[in-house]
Amino acid sequence: MLRQRDDWALFDVREPVEAERGHIASATSLPRRRIELRIEALVRDRGTPIVLVDDDSGRASLAARTLAGLGYRKVSWLQGGVAAWQAAGHRLATGNNVPSKRFGEQAYHDYSIPDVAADTLAAWQREGRDVKLFDVRTPEEYAEACIPGAASGPSFDIARHAGDLQQHDGPVVVHCAGRTRSLIAAQTLRELGVKQAVALRNGTMGWHLAGLQVERGAARALGTPSAASVAQGIHGSLRLAEAAGVGVVDATMLAIWLRQADNLYVFDVRQVDAYMAGHIPGAQAVPGGQVVQRADDFIAVRGARIVLVDDDGTRARLTAVWLRRMGFPNVLVLSGGIAAWRAAGGMLESGRVRRAPAGWLAARAGVRLVTAQDVEAQVLQQPGLVVLDVDTSAHFRHGHLPGALWVPRGWLEARIAALVPDLTTPVLVTCATGVQGVYAGGALGALGYRAVMVLDGGTASWRRAGYRLETAELPPQDDILLPPYARGEQAMRDYLAWETDLVRP
Missing domain, CATH: 3.40.250.10 (Rhodanese-like domain)
Known part of the structure; x- marks a missing residue:
């Protein structure tokens, strides 16, 4: 079935760190807590076959029930989860965004994309060599940390400057945090005529591991390309698209x-x-x-x-x-x-339009909502009240209602009985914005809990009302996958070794 995966979807419903440790290579990561927020963008046609994968923890079957409730008609899950996949003789992939990163490494070898080591680039800069240096990541990533002297040339925007860059006598170096985006950008520029374009090997991580300092807070932009360069980019992209x-x-x-x-x-x-x-x-x-x-x-x-x-x-x-x-x-x-x-008469929207999650109106109508003021004045006074925060570990660390227990929504059904064994116990469900709380409140009601309340607007509404939040210390959790450069030097080394090993020439 995987060999004919053009017309169906495969989702890993575990948390990101769990999936990074080992997943079916072509699966899209869709943690159970994110289903209502993302499913309609990922699968519009509710008749599409969907297969769900977990670790045989029951989350896949619960996710299947959620999807069926949202109208998806062909949902199944892999019996036995990833362990069964391995037992059947199949390998698991480690890491994240593996198809793209494997493709980037394959392109590196197939196109013989030239790259330059961090020490070499640093030597060129010390020598005063005329190097054009661009960070092809998002503007936000660029501002956080870039190679000193780099200008922001995000994504394929830099291709509109290819005609102008052709006139440059020295190297044109592009970088990202690691490898994939810089390799794709370098090859794109080369196919548009910038033959001196090269990638910085291993990006900002390789730069840091070479003992060199990154620049923070940079604000250099590409500038405006010449009309001739824009025209060349148009014609070059047309040629490549046709091919x-x-x-x-x-x-x-x-x-x-x-x-x-x-x-x-x-x-x-x-x-x-x-x-x-x-x-x-x-x-x-x-x-x-x-x-x-x-x-x-x-x-x-x-x-x-x-x-x-x-x-x-x-x-x-x-x-x-x-x-x-x-x-x-x-x-x-x-x-x-x-x-x-x-x-053609089409309308445009402005801003970043946030559409309601799937099933939102019905879910919201099916729970008892309480305001921050009601919680402060009345709810917190109820004998035996249990306050649950069902959002991410990062949210819980940074601010939750006083006395709240953290129960991630993806694990709610599996863990709630140990925390709240009596179905008559009053329970207040909270989260960051109210969204996860509403869906969690509905799940608790379906389990038979009879005194469930949901904080309308979540801790954001609590904060706006001027009430105090508590912070907490938690060990690293599986719901937050930090990039390797945020996990220390050994994580960077391990990541780069993993990425380059995805394809062996």
Whole structure:
């Protein structure tokens, strides 16, 4: 079945750190607590076959019940979980975003993408060599930590500058935190004529491990490309898109697809500020490099239509090229971009529109909501009251109601009986915003708890009312997966060794 995975979805419903330790290679990570928030973006067609995987802890069957309640008609789970998969002779993959990172390493070898070591780049800088240096990650990552002297050249935005960079006599070096995004960016520039483009081997992690200091708080931008460079980027991306078999869809047809229930992914690959200024309703803000870097996070049904949107088409086409090279069969670009959408009478949304989670109105109507003021004045006075916080460990550490117990929502059914054995005990459910609390409150009601209340608006409403929150110390938990550069030098070494070992020449 995995060999024909274009028309169905495979989800690992464990927490991210659990999945990182070992998962079925093509699974999309969808922790149980995130199902209602993400499922409609990942699987629009409720007739799509869905298979769920866990560690035989019961979470997959509970997740299947949730999905069935949301109208998904073909949901099953792997009996025995990942252990059964291994017992059947199959291997598990470790790490995260494995398909994209394996592809990046394969591209490194197949295209013979040149890279430069941190020590070499540092020597060039000391010598005063004329190096153009760009950080191709998101602007937020760039500002947090970049190679000294780098300008922010996020995603495929840098491709619009390829014509200008061709005129540069020295090296053009691109970097990310590790490998994948810089390798893809370097090869893209080279195919657009910047033959002196190279990747910084192992990115900021390799730089740090070489004993060199990163720069924090940088604010250098790409600047404005020349008209000739923009035109060259357009023509070059058209050439590459045609060779890769990228399709084209017009605005009228895209509007029809958006009204239908078929599986469809529409990604606006511009930077987030442009998306916020005006985007097609239903489009997700995912700058192009992020789509390639994290394809398994955003695309659960490989055979679904994938439509890329931007302004002049360059970034959309280049994103599409790399998705096609990754093996996605049905990748298209909106002809004429945002301007064509508007010319066809399409409306634009501004800001980052937060649509209600799946099943939200029914879930909210099915629980007893209480305000922060009610909790402070009355609820906390109830004898035997148990306060539960069902959000992430990071949220619980940073601020929860006084006396609250942490029970992550994904484990709620498995752990609640030990904490609250009496079904008549009054229970107040809290979380950060009220969303997880509502769904958890419904789950407790389904288990037979008869005195369940949910803090409306979560701890955010409690804080706004001026009430005190407590903090807590917790050991590392499985629900928060920190990047390797936030886990220390050994984690960086282990990660880079893992990534380079994904493909052996």
